[in-house]
Structure formats: structure tokens, C-alpha cells
Amino acid sequence: MKVVFERPRALSDVTSHYCPGCTHGIIHRLVAEVIDELGILERTIGVASVGCSVLAYNYLECDWQQAAHGRAPAVATGIKRSLPDRVVFTYQGDGDLASIGTAEIVHAANRGERLTVIYVNNAIYGMTGGQMAPTTLEGQVTATTPLGRDVSRAGHPMRMAEMLATLPGVSYLARVAVNKPANIMRAKKAIKQAFMVQIDDLGFGMVEILSTCPTNWGLHPVKALEWVDEAMVPYYPLGEFKVPGEVKEE
Amino acid sequence: MARVEFNVDRCKGCELCTAFCPQKIIKLAEGINKMGYHPAAVEEMDKCTGCAICARVCPDCVITVYK
Ligand SMILES: Cc1ncc(C[n+]2csc(CCOP(=O)(O)OP(=O)(O)O)c2C)c(N)n1
Ligand code: SF4
Numbered sequence: 103m104k105v106v107f108e109r110p111r112a113l114s115d116v117t118s119h120y121c122p123g124c125t126h127g128i129i130h131r132l133v134a135e136v137i138d139e140l141g142i143l144e145r146t147i148g149v150a151s152v153g154c155s156v157l158a159y160n161y162l163e164c165d166w167q168q169a170a171h172g173r174a175p176a177v178a179t180g181i182k183r184s185l186p187d188r189v190v191f192t193y194q195g196d197g198d199l200a201s202i203g204t205a206e207i208v209h210a211a212n213r214g215e216r217l218t219v220i221y222v223n224n225a226i227y228g229m230t231g232g233q234m235a236p237t238t239l240e241g242q243v244t245a246t247t248p249l250g251r252d253v254s255r256a257g258h259p260m261r262m263a264e265m266l267a268t269l270p271g272v273s274y275l276a277r278v279a280v281n282k283p284a285n286i287m288r289a290k291k292a293i294k295q296a297f298m299v300q301i302d303d304l305g306f307g308m309v310e311i312l313s314t315c316p317t318n319w320g321l322h323p324v325k326a327l328e329w330v331d332e333a334m335v336p337y338y339p340l341g342e343f344k345v346p347g348e349v350k351e352e
Numbered sequence: 353m354a355r356v357e358f359n360v361d362r363c364k365g366c367e368l369c370t371a372f373c374p375q376k377i378i379k380l381a382e383g384i385n386k387m388g389y390h391p392a393a394v395e396e397m398d399k400c401t402g403c404a405i406c407a408r409v410c411p412d413c414v415i416t417v418y419k
């Protein structure tokens with residue numbers, strides 16, 4: 103018998119701190135698989151953000167820098183500009199990217215920085231106990247919206263992929279989900295494309311990944327995967343919003 | 353012939369693998385692991401086809417698949 107599936111080399115052999123069933127873990131593994139397949143582990147630098155993935159540097163075997171909340175795209179810009187031969191990516195939650203870090207992500211994308219952004223949208227502030235994020239859905243109950251998000255006061259949930267896709271500096275932009283096997287395979291392909299546009303010097307690449315937070319959604323991990331299809335996908339449609347013609351298919 | 357192997361003490365008992373196994377052969381064990389969770393386990397290993405779907409949905413990279 104041959105091994106047909108095992109831990110990717112770029113993923114550390116440790117127990118993560120993530121809650122049971124949290125799909126941050128699947129996304130980490132997909133990034134590790136892509137790093138392995140592209141053979142870039144030794145020249146990749148990750149920029150960790152603030153949120154539940156703040157400890158991502160313990161889980162992927164590349165080099166890392168920790169950034170202040172929301173500032174990962176600015177820190178990554180500095181790293182990439184001073185070390186242009188490295189592959190630089192950020193790993194950011196929706197609170198990090200779409201709230202406190204809105205300015206940084208918009209301007210990095212607009213400048214067409216050669217960066218890859220892994221944007222994990224779980225529609226909530228996971229780490230701090232489940233407060234409303236800019237991405238929280240209308241009517242969604244969170245610690246700070248006990249009656250559900252009221253869009254007349256809090257505004258409508260922000261579709262970052264669609265917004266950023268309007269910027270000419272962006273080369274690749276997709277929204278994927280990791281709530282079932284077929285979507286997980288598509289998510290991996292998108293992550294790979296977002297790394298390839300950087301490697302091919304085409305521009306800024308980002309993948310928005312719909313992810314679960316079973317703990318703060320108050321759902322069993324399996325039910326949380328179903329909630330992605332029921333509640334998130336109708337508002338956050340999956341697909342590629344920007345694709346460069348030049349990117350080579352694998 | 354195929355086989356899955358669980359890194360039992362890494363399993364958090366989230367049941368994503370049990371939900372997606374097309375053969376429905378993964379269940380949570382009666383006993384608990386070092387972390388206090390009921391870990392995933394397979395009783396009828398002869399029914400495993402080695403599709404690796406369980407491993408692909410596992411958030412904790414608990415599963416190695418042989419075929
Ligand atoms: C400057 C600053 N403001 C606020 C916080 C508190 N804080 C920590 S994580 C977080 C939100 C994280 O949410 P998200 O980015 O969605 O990540 P998740 O935990 O959901 O993956 C906040 C507000 C902080 N650490 N630093
Ligand atoms: S709080 Fe939510 S996002 Fe954070 S590890 Fe737990 S399930 Fe994942």
C-alpha cells in the first residue's frame with residue numbers, strides 16, 4: 103500500500119489551538135499544499151495578522167513576520183519591496199482585513215503590490231469572542247448584535263472581493279469556500295493562482311475564503327459548514343472576479 | 353485494499369470526516385484521547401476505498417490515507 107494522502111511538508115507537525123471543526127485548519131493545510139507543490143517553502147515569507155490566526159507562524163514552516171492588527175499588507179509591502187525574490191503572503195481574518203485594516207488592503211491592492219492575500223471571512227470576530235464584523239450578515243446574532251445585525255445602523259456586510267476587483271492593480275481575485283470536498287479542491291486551485299500571479303510578477307493576488315467559526319456561531323461544526331451554503335454563499339457569491347489572461351494553468 | 357490511519361491524540365472530535373465519508377464508516381470512539389475528545393475511528397476498515405475525502409475535510413490533518 104502506498105500513501106495517497108499525508109501532511110504536507112510545509113505544515114508543522116503540531117496540534118493547533120483552533121477550536122474543533124474550525125476551518126482555519128483546512129485553509130492552513132491548503133496553503134501548505136500549494137507551497138509544497140510550487141516548491142517555494144525556502145523563499146516564502148508569511149505575514150500573520152491579529153485574530154484567531156495570530157499564531158499561524160507556529161503552523162507553517164516558512165519564515166514569518168507578525169504585523170499589528172490590520173497592517174499585514176503594509177508590512178508585507180515592505181518585505182516584498184526589500185526582498186523582491188521572496189514569495190510574500192498575508193493571512194488575515196475579516197475583522198483584520200475589512201475593519202481595522204481596510205486602508206492597508208485597499209492601498210496595497212491599488213498599488214498592485216506583488217503580494218498574495220489569504221483572506222479568511224467567517225463573518226465574525228472569532229478571537230475576541232464573537233463580536234460583529236463588517237462582514238457579519240444582516241440579522242446575524244453576535245455578541246454585539248444580540249437582536250441581529252441592523253443594517254440601518256451598522257450598514258450592509260462588506261463584499262471585499264467585489265470592491266477590490268475594481269482596482270487595476272489587482273491581477274487575481276476569487277471567492278471560494280471550504281465547506282465541502284469539491285469547494286475545498288476549488289479553494290486550493292484559487293490559492294495556487296493567487297501565488298502564481300505574484301511569482302509571475304503580474305500583480306496583486308487575493309483569495310477570499312468563506313470559513314466557519316462553530317464556536318462563536320454557536321453551531322456544531324457540521325451544521326456550521328451547512329450555514330456557509332445557507333446564509334453566506336447567497337450574499338457572498340463564489341467565483342473568480344478577476345483573472346489575468348497570462349496565468350499559466352497547471 | 354485501502355486504509356486510513358488516525359493520529360488519535362490530534363483529533364478534536366469535530367465529526368467533519370464522519371459527515372463526508374461516502375462509505376459512512378467513520379464514527380467517534382467511545383473512549384477519549386489525551387485532549388479529552390472522543391476521537392474519530394473506523395471499525396470496518398475493509399470498506400474503506402482510499403478516496404481520502406475524510407483527510408481533505410479534516411481541519412487538523414489527523415488522517416493519513418494508504419491505498
Ligand atoms: C489595535 C487592536 N485593536 C483591537 C484588537 C482586538 N482584536 C483582536 S482579534 C480582533 C478581531 C479578529 O477578527 P478576525 O480578523 O475576523 O479574525 P478571526 O478571529 O475571526 O479569525 C480584535 C478586534 C487588537 N488586538 N488590537
Ligand atoms: S473562535 Fe472561531 S475562528 Fe477562532 S479558532 Fe474558534 S472556531 Fe476558529
Ligand SMILES: [Mg+2]
Pocket residue numbers: 153195196197222223224225226227228235
Ligand atoms: Mg473573523
